[in-house]
Amino acid sequence: MTALRIDGPWFKDERGRTLMLRGVNLGGSSKVPFSPDGATHNGDRFFNHRDVSFVGRPFPLEEADEHFTRLRAWGFNFLRLLVTWEAIEHAGPGMYDEAYLEYIRAIVEKAAEHGITLFIDPHQDVWSRFSGGDGAPGWTFEVVGFDITKFKETGAAIVHQTHGDPFPRMIWPTNSGKLAAATMFSLFFGGNDFAPETKVEGVPVQDYLQHHYIEAMVQVAKKLSGLTNVIGYDTMNEPLPGYIGIEDLNAPGGIVKLGSSPSPFQSMLLGSGIAQNVGTWKLGITGERKVDTQLVNSSGVNAWLPDRECVWRCNGVWDLDANGQPTILRPHHFTKVRGRRIDFSDDYYRPFANRYAKAIRSVSPDAIIFIENEPRHVSMKWGAQDAPNIVFAPHWYDGFVLFMKSFRSTLAVDFRTGKVIFGSKRIRRSFADQVASFKQTSKESFGGVPTLIGEFGIPFDLKGRRAYRTGDYRDQIRAMDRSMRAIEDNLLSYTLWNYTADNTNARGDQWNDEDLSIFSRDQQTDPTDIHSGGRALAAVVRPYPRAVAGEPLRMAFDIKKKTFFFEFHHDPAIEAPTEIFVPNYQYPEGYTVEVSDGSYETDLVTQTFM
Structure with missing residues (x-):
């Protein structure tokens, strides 16, 4: 790919042509260590978090030519390349894994040999592997006082490695509202306002965490300096507000209510060894519903290290009354600061993104910064005083297919309203409108910068992995095509989620039983055929305009x-x-x-x- 720049809502090359970017996220298993095997179904040495290596992610260097050749054959010449904070700084604060940084440079150089351009994605989901996702090093919990070995008993997180199999379908997003992840995001983005009493090595916790995160990514930028196929850096994958903005500390929160779903106040009490009757929820076509209540942490286990206590109790959110009963002291603690109503996007994410952009550009002055914001509320007030040369990179999924792992041609859900859509024609219009709303957000919030769909895709293990037994991928093809058409209708660039080199039929992308990779070794029956191992290629591999001598109108x-x-x-x-x-x-x-x-x-x- 030739040099790339931003011009209004379009990407342009040095000859003035409009570029339509077609890429993949590389790769799904980059969320977990390569050594020891960090696949989430494998709990061995899980808590030995400082002694790991991500060298070998997204794939061993000796396999790079094979995978990049395949991607080019499928029309992909662009990547969202996943790295994690943990991969860079797992050993401890300020201790960078130079071998991994060198490895990432070697991977990027290989991509360049194949004419592939990319941007770096500092990936995370619900903060860290130890809170049920990926991203941050284990020591980030320890510096604020958490004991990561006690998250299961206290309901602070549901984690595949400690829960075991079978792992509930799409349960991991519920960690967004549980104590471990919600606390860490609140401290990272808003610790100065919401936890002023909490300091690490004498430094306010927000400043400490942001400094280490940003400096870790600066190490990547330094290592990749001079590689012209690196066009920019994402700020953070799917940043979450934690407790910031929560109106009712007694109502279950998070992205989704599924399984055991404590309220923020219940989570705080559970973490402090106080048992709670917690609601159990199910997710169906019509939405979430409470189905039961169960007693959690009857043994009184504490999620905090022996010499530490709940940061929210320390910061005056709650305490025990004269009768020893827990009580909320500051019910509006996370909604108002100094009497002013706060907004997560404008007051916390935006300053962070600007700080991040400034640091990255101190090393890579021309880097494009990819902004995505909290998944449910993508708009913000990005103005002339904010970092220029940005791309709006939201994520969009066919939510029904993703969460239910089932495809129905006449049924879907509108992510904006949560309402069910019936009829294939209505779904087609709704999906196009949903994606179009991102373009409108770019215009209203970011001044009309390019919109790139940073993630979309489908799970391939529909209906209990039936296709792997029968070879019938018609549902997967139709589901993928339905999403592809919505993006094409809006003439947008994208990076598809995902390509995982070590995907298997049994364990998918090696993370939380997700299985969205468009390639799997288990489907590769003929290694001499570059297409062998591909999934739903009838919908994935499509004609498209790479470079247009003018303005695209319709495709x-x-x-x-x-x-x-x-x-x-x-x-x-x-x-x-x-x-x-x-x-x-x-x-x-x-x-x-x-x-x-x-x-x-x-x-x-x-x-x-x-």
Whole structure:
């Protein structure tokens, strides 16, 4: 790919052409250590968090040519390359894994050899592996007083390694509202306001955590300095507010209520060894519903280290009354600061993103910064005083398919409202409208910068992994196509979630039983066939305009008829040709072309029409 720059809502190359970026997230297993095997179903040496290595993620260097060749054959010349804070700084504060940094540079150099451009994604989900996700090192809990070995008994997190199998389907997002993750995000983004009494080595906890996170990513930027195929850096994958903004400390919170779902106040008490009757929730087509109540932490286990106590008790949120009963002292602690109502996006995420951008650009001045914000509330007031040269990179999923692991052609959910959508035509319109709303957010909140869908995709283990037994991937193909069309309808660039080199049928992407990889070794029946191992390629591998000598107006691909339509407004000032990727996978016997004007030529080797 040629040099890339931002021009209004579009990406442009140095010849003035509009670029449509087609990429993948690389890769799903980069969330966990390579050595020892950090797959979440494997609990061995889990708590030995300082002695790990991510060298080998996203794949061993000797496999790089194979995987990059496959991605290029499928039309992908762009990556969202996952790294984690833990991978860089797992050994302790300020102790960087130089071997890993060198390895990431080698991977990026390999990508460049294959003509692949990328941006770096500092990935996290619900803070850390030790709170049921990935991202932050284990020591971040310890410096604020947590005992990570006690999260299971206290309900502070539900973690695959300590829960064991079977692990409840899509339960991991519930950690967003549980004590461990919610506390860490609150301290990271808003510790100065919400936990002023909490300091680490004499430094306010917010400043301490942000400093180490940002400096870890600066190490990556330094190591990749001079590599021209690195165009920028994401700020943080799916940042969460923790408790910030919560109105009612007695109501269950988090992204989703599923399984045991304590309220913030209950979580604080559970972490302090005070047993609670906690509601159990189920998730269905019509939404969340409470189905039971269970006693949690009847043994009085404490989630805090022996010489520490709950940071929220220390900061005056709650205490025991004269009768020894827990009571909330500051019910609006997380909604108002000095009498003013706060907003997570504008008051906490935005200052962090600016601080991060400044630090990255001290090393890489031209780096594009990718902004995504809290998944449920993506808008914010980004103005002239904020960092320039940014891209809005929200995530969007077919929520019904993702959470239920089932596809129905006539049923879906609108992520904006949570309402069920019936009928395939209504779903088509709704999905296009949902994605279009991101473009509108870019216009209203960010001044009309480019919108890139940083994540979307489908689980392949639908209906209990039926396709792996039958070879029938029709549901997966239809589900993927439905999402692809919504993005194409809006002429947006994307990085698909995901490509995992070590995906297996049994364990998916090696993390929390997720299985969204478009490649699996277990489906690779012929190693000499570059397409072997691919999943739902009929929908994944699609024609698209790589570089347009003008402004794109409309595009559509019909996977049944295999017809591709593209309309654009030609700019006569641009001398370079329009280039369209036409995959041999879709047209093994060749294809015919109709153009409204001009001449064209085809190159079957590069799979290019221009």
